[in-house]
Every structure is written in C-alpha cells, then in structure tokens.
Amino acid sequence: MDEPQSDPKIRKRREDLTRFLRAEALAQGFDVCRITLPDSIPEAPARLKAFVEAGRHGTMAWMEETLERRGDPRVLWSEVRSIVMFGMNYGPDEDPRLLQGQPDKAAISVYARNRDYHDVIKGRLKEIATRFAARAGADVKVFVDTAPVMEKPLAAAAGLGWQGKHTNLVSRDFGSWLFLGSLFTTADLEIDTPERDHCGSCRACLDACPTEAFPAPYQIDARRCISYLTIEHKGRIDPELRPAFGNRIYGCDDCLAACPWNKFAQSAREIKLQARDDLKAPEIAFFLTLDDAAFRTYFSGSPVKRIGRDRFVRNVLIAAGNSGSADLVPACETLLGDASADVRGMAVWALSRLLPGQDFAVQRAARMGEEPDETVRMEWMMES
Incomplete structure (x- = not known):
C-alpha cells in the first residue's frame, strides 16, 4: 500500500x-x-x-x-x-531556408548536420x-x-x-x-503543469510546407512530407512531389523554421550540436560522386549514415534535377550505370530535367533497352 x-x-x-x-x-x-x-x-x-x-x-x-x-x-x-x-x-545560427536560394547546394536538415x-x-x-x-x-x-x-x-x-x-x-x-x-x-516526483497552446490563428508552419503535407492544422500526412520521403521512405518517390523538394536531400526544416516563436530562441550553445562547416552548404556535385565506402566515411557518426548510400544519392539526384545546372549532367549520366535501381531511376529523372529534349531522347534510345528494372524503365517512359 x-x-x-x-x-x-x-x-x-x-x-x-x-x-x-x-x-x-x-x-x-x-x-x-x-x-x-x-x-x-x-x-x-x-x-x-x-x-x-x-x-x-x-x-x-x-x-x-x-x-x-x-x-x-x-x-x-x-x-x-x-x-x-x-x-x-x-x-x-540562421534560417535554414536561406539555402533554397542556392540550387547548386544541398540542404541537410539542421538536426543532422x-x-x-x-x-x-x-x-x-x-x-x-x-x-x-x-x-x-x-x-x-x-x-x-x-x-x-x-x-x-x-x-x-x-x-x-x-x-x-x-x-x-x-x-x-x-x-x-x-x-x-x-x-x-518508479519514483514519485513533483509533477509539472502542461503548457497551453499559443499558436492562435497563426498558420505560418502550414503555409511553409513545400508539399502541402498538412491536411489540416495539427495533422500531418507523412506520405507528402519531405522529411519522411527523404529519410524513412524506400524506393520510388512520387514524381509529382519531386519538383517541390528543391535542394532538400535529407529532411526538411521549413515548417520548423517558419514558426514565429523561433524569434525567442538562441542558437545552440554547445559545440557538439553546432553544424559541421562542410554540411552547412555542401555541393550537390560532390555528393553525386560518393560510392558506398566514401559515403560511410564522410557521414561517420552522422544520422545521415543510417539511410545508406543508395537512398542518399537518390535524394541528391532529385536535387540535381531541380538545380537547372547543366554542369551536373556528366555526374548524372555516370549514375545511369549505378548498381542501385533507385539511383538509376532518379538519374533518369534528373537528366530529363537537365537535358534538352532531343538529347534526352538519344539517351533513352541508347539505354532503355538494356535496363532490367521495371521502375527505371518507367522513368524513361514517363518523360517520353
């Protein structure tokens, strides 16, 4: 008792x-x-x-x-x-959404830097x-x-x-x-009182979502959330959502960063939680070159490592396709021969966005017949 x-x-x-x-x-x-x-x-x-x-x-x-x-x-x-x-x-230290203005850079969620x-x-x-x-x-x-x-x-x-x-x-x-x-x-402790909701009529976080992942306030549909899609979701990503990813390759901070209550927050005071300099605004081009060993080494100790190289490069290729940069075409073409079907499929999509239509048709004619994976062939046909 x-x-x-x-x-x-x-x-x-x-x-x-x-x-x-x-x-x-x-x-x-x-x-x-x-x-x-x-x-x-x-x-x-x-x-x-x-x-x-x-x-x-x-x-x-x-x-x-x-x-x-x-x-x-x-x-x-x-x-x-x-x-x-x-x-x-x-x-x-600064609003992570500012990186959206640099399409040749890759945006990694603040928590994973x-x-x-x-x-x-x-x-x-x-x-x-x-x-x-x-x-x-x-x-x-x-x-x-x-x-x-x-x-x-x-x-x-x-x-x-x-x-x-x-x-x-x-x-x-x-x-x-x-x-x-x-x-x-199992110990009995002093209990604190809950905090009441201070959102009021504000909907800044809802309006900030690039993929409209909030069906209603206080509700989220993970199937449209960039954080879920780039981190948890395996396989093919809905083509209709890809353009909204911008350069976000791991997570998305937009709804968090839009919150007006952030004006009272100070940047993290501990060095262990501050971003690595090389992950604040990394080059998309560099990430396209990573094989499995290089990926594991580069992201050693990082939460990014948990999704694996193939899923990561899949995400990077979506950012490449959204970049509008012809300089990324050679790296994307190289990845058409990658061992991973997920990577090959997104390389196709990226090239469909970066190449002139006639040049892309030449690539399709040369490669699609040799492609063994049905989902990759779907990518080739989707842009025909």
Whole structure:
C-alpha cells in the first residue's frame, strides 16, 4: 500500500529528488527538464490510431505494430510512476531556408548536420539515470526516439511546450528547436503543469510546407512530407512531389523554421550540436560522386549514415534535377550505370530535367533497352 502522499517526509523526499534531477539535467547540457505522469496523454491512443488507419504513416509499419505500447506509457512499462522529459536546444545560427536560394547546394536538415543526436542525448541521459537511480533507490529507463514513446505529447503534458499546428513541439523559450529525451522511473516526483497552446490563428508552419503535407492544422500526412520521403521512405518517390523538394536531400526544416516563436530562441550553445562547416552548404556535385565506402566515411557518426548510400544519392539526384545546372549532367549520366535501381531511376529523372529534349531522347534510345528494372524503365517512359 502506498504511503500517504501528504506525509511531510514523503513530500520532502519527492521535492529533493526532483531538485536533484533538474540540477543533473542542467549539468549534462539540457536546457529544460519537466515531469509528467504516465497517464497524462489519454487522448493520444485514439489520435494515433486514427493517423495509422488513415494510412498517413506511409511505409512506417512499426508504428502500427507498436500502436498499443506507443499510445500508453504504462503498456510499455507497467511500473512507471513518473516520466521526466528533457529538452536540448539545437537552434541554428540562421534560417535554414536561406539555402533554397542556392540550387547548386544541398540542404541537410539542421538536426543532422553534426553527430547523431540520439547518441549525444542518450549518453547524457544514462549518466543522469545512473546517479538518480543510486540516489532514489528506484528503477529507471531512458529513451531517445528508440522505443515506442510518444515524446511530443508527453513533452507537452510535462510543460516543455505545446504541439504546434505542424505537430512538432513548440517552446516559448526555444521555438521549434528542441531535441527530446525521456526518463521513466518508479519514483514519485513533483509533477509539472502542461503548457497551453499559443499558436492562435497563426498558420505560418502550414503555409511553409513545400508539399502541402498538412491536411489540416495539427495533422500531418507523412506520405507528402519531405522529411519522411527523404529519410524513412524506400524506393520510388512520387514524381509529382519531386519538383517541390528543391535542394532538400535529407529532411526538411521549413515548417520548423517558419514558426514565429523561433524569434525567442538562441542558437545552440554547445559545440557538439553546432553544424559541421562542410554540411552547412555542401555541393550537390560532390555528393553525386560518393560510392558506398566514401559515403560511410564522410557521414561517420552522422544520422545521415543510417539511410545508406543508395537512398542518399537518390535524394541528391532529385536535387540535381531541380538545380537547372547543366554542369551536373556528366555526374548524372555516370549514375545511369549505378548498381542501385533507385539511383538509376532518379538519374533518369534528373537528366530529363537537365537535358534538352532531343538529347534526352538519344539517351533513352541508347539505354532503355538494356535496363532490367521495371521502375527505371518507367522513368524513361514517363518523360517520353
């Protein structure tokens, strides 16, 4: 039987443990730390189910497979009593959308321009968890986008911010630029109050989306989202959406960057979260030359590495096709002979955009008959 929560000793211990956690969070470089209960997101299961039933999760089958655990933290771990949500600012030095004015450059999402944040945050959470468990005598589990945890709704319930109309977390102090992590524990802690929605009538994030991936405010269709399509989606990308990609080759920050609350956010203060200079405005031409070994070396320690060289070059070829640069034609022609059908198909599409019609017809006549993959042949025929 639980001890009375009004007991001064219990209350004092709860306060001490909470204070200890907040101090540890700051010491480990987190910018904000708030606490909520495991039953604080009762509306989440129904919303998640509706999202999946509408097919808006695309090919992310794991969302359907983990539906029950994802919708209720107590299903994931029945003993959890408190959930601690951590936020780490990764705000950029400048608006990442400015790179759209340089079509020969490749745009990589701000979060992926340095070390994989999963590694950075999880290492720090483990440090906090170890010390907290020893002090509290409680069990703990830490998660950083590595388990079926609905981090954004939990973060909103804990008071880190609110889920904006782009479905991402928005903070009054850090705008849309917060990495999230969570610590589940069997300890009782002081609970914070949720943050209310401050979006009002603003729809800047919705209007900023290049592919109109938001069917309505607070709803997203991953099948039209550039972040999903360039990172999670395998295979052929809808030809109608490709022109809207511009030079975005890994993720898309447009809806985040458009949020007016970013004016209160400072750029990330830690060097580990600041962008690598060579990933701020890299050349599309260089990325077209990467084979598997070079790709793995160049993106060692980066989240970009996880999608693999073929999917990455597929994305780069879409950017090449959107660049309007004839200088990229030789590299695209070389990739017509690539081992990957995904790469060959996008090389065809890129050339259909970069070559004069007669020159493209010559390429088609010379190569299509030798092409063994049906989807690549579709690309050749699509532009006939």
